[in-house]
Amino acid sequence: MVKPFIPQLVYVEPGALDYPLGKELVTKFEDMGVEVRETTSHNQIRNLPGDTDFQRYRIAKSTLVIGVRKTLKFDTSKPSAEYAIPFVTGCMGHCHYCYLQTTMGSKPYIRTYVNLDDIFEAAENYMKERAPDPTRFEASCTSDVVGVDHLTHTLKKAIEFFGQTEYGKLRFVTKFAHVDHLLDAKHNGRTRFRFSMNDDYIIKTFEPGTSRQNERIEAAGKVAEAGYPLGFIIAPIYLHDGWKQGYKEMFEKLESELSNTAKKDLTFEMIQHRFTKPAKRVIEKNYPMTKLELDESKRKWKWGRYGIGKYVYTDEEQEDIKDTLGSYISTFFPQAKIEYFT
Numbered sequence: 569m570v571k572p573f574i575p576q577l578v579y580v581e582p583g584a585l586d587y588p589l590g591k592e593l594v595t596k597f598e599d600m601g602v603e604v605r606e607t608t609s610h611n612q613i614r615n616l617p618g619d620t621d622f623q624r625y626r627i628a629k630s631t632l633v634i635g636v637r638k639t640l641k642f643d644t645s646k647p648s649a650e651y652a653i654p655f656v657t658g659c660m661g662h663c664h665y666c667y668l669q670t671t672m673g674s675k676p677y678i679r680t681y682v683n684l685d686d687i688f689e690a691a692e693n694y695m696k697e698r699a700p701d702p703t704r705f706e707a708s709c710t711s712d713v714v715g716v717d718h719l720t721h722t723l724k725k726a727i728e729f730f731g732q733t734e735y736g737k738l739r740f741v742t743k744f745a746h747v748d749h750l751l752d753a754k755h756n757g758r759t760r761f762r763f764s765m766n767d768d769y770i771i772k773t774f775e776p777g778t779s780r781q782n783e784r785i786e787a788a789g790k791v792a793e794a795g796y797p798l799g800f801i802i803a804p805i806y807l808h809d810g811w812k813q814g815y816k817e818m819f820e821k822l823e824s825e826l827s828n829t830a831k832k833d834l835t836f837e838m839i840q841h842r843f844t845k846p847a848k849r850v851i852e853k854n855y856p857m858t859k860l861e862l863d864e865s866k867r868k869w870k871w872g873r874y875g876i877g878k879y880v881y882t883d884e885e886q887e888d889i890k891d892t893l894g895s896y897i898s899t900f901f902p903q904a905k906i907e908y909f910t
């Protein structure tokens with residue numbers, strides 16, 4: 569079982585101490601005996617302990633920076649939402665294929681923002697622009713926000729903020745099962761709580777540092793009982809020997825563990841495994857022993873964002889994935905909605 573995250577080292581940016589949450593977090597970590605260092609800006613965090621890049625990468629992933637979010641212009645977040653809402657960046661998990669390895673580059677530490685009211689105000693303005701159409705905000709574009717929330721309760725505040733809005737909806741996805749503090753949040757049905765789910769072999773082989781499959785399923789059950797609309801992102805869908813059986817067992821377990829309440833309003837998103845050449849280089853550097861299949865010659869090349877091509881499964885394999893997983897979903901969860909396959 570993966571224990572709830574506790575940072576080995578905390579940095580605090582001076583501006584963060586002007587906010588009650590900033591002060592509260594510093595006191596909390598000092599009381600826990602975690603070393604707290606001051607920094608003028610997160611960009612100044614250069615001398616993390618460790619002799620090699622490999623060691624520094626690992627230490628950075630257990631370092632937390634308490635900071636202030638300056639950019640209040642939100643990125644778009646297709647296909648799952650209109651906007652990405654920034655609460656945290658970085659993650660303590662060690663998934664070999666994590667997209668943050670390329671997007672966060674040299675700053676793999678976790679950074680949590682304490683100026684929540686500014687972020688909520690910006691969200692309010694985005695909602696006004698689109699009203700009366702609903703506006704969906706995705707909170708996990710730059711982190712696994714649940715992984716750190718038992719310490720900060722930022723997400724809990726966000727859930728309650730969106731709970732009382734007329735047009736706002738919040739969504740996020742997690743690979744962590746530490747959800748107990750979120751169960752009594754006044755969500756008002758306006759937050760879709762999603763779990764990233766995969767077959768057991770894939771989680772065990774490629775997702776160290778995250779909650780195991782059975783823990784995620786158990787947490788999903790609790791969340792649904794607390795009345796949250798529930799969803800699963802099956803990602804990355806990865807082909808390996810026995811994948812059809814692995815995914816079948818996953819759906820069987822989900823079906824037997826979830827109550828009828830959970831099944832009533834359930835969504836699935838499906839994302840196939842893909843990689844880019846730069847991502848492959850970073851993965852091989854950070855996880856040199858990985859068993860991840862990254863052979864370009866076995867994949868189909870596809871234009872990606874920013875002109876960087878990505879390698880996806882061949883058309884035939886994609887059809888096989890859609891048919892196989894689609895049939896499992898319609899067998900085990902006939903009422904569920906498949907939002908997209910990409």
Ligand code: SF4
Nearest residue numbers: 659661662663666743
């Ligand atoms: S849990 Fe998500 S954000 Fe964290 S390392 Fe794994 S893939 Fe990346």
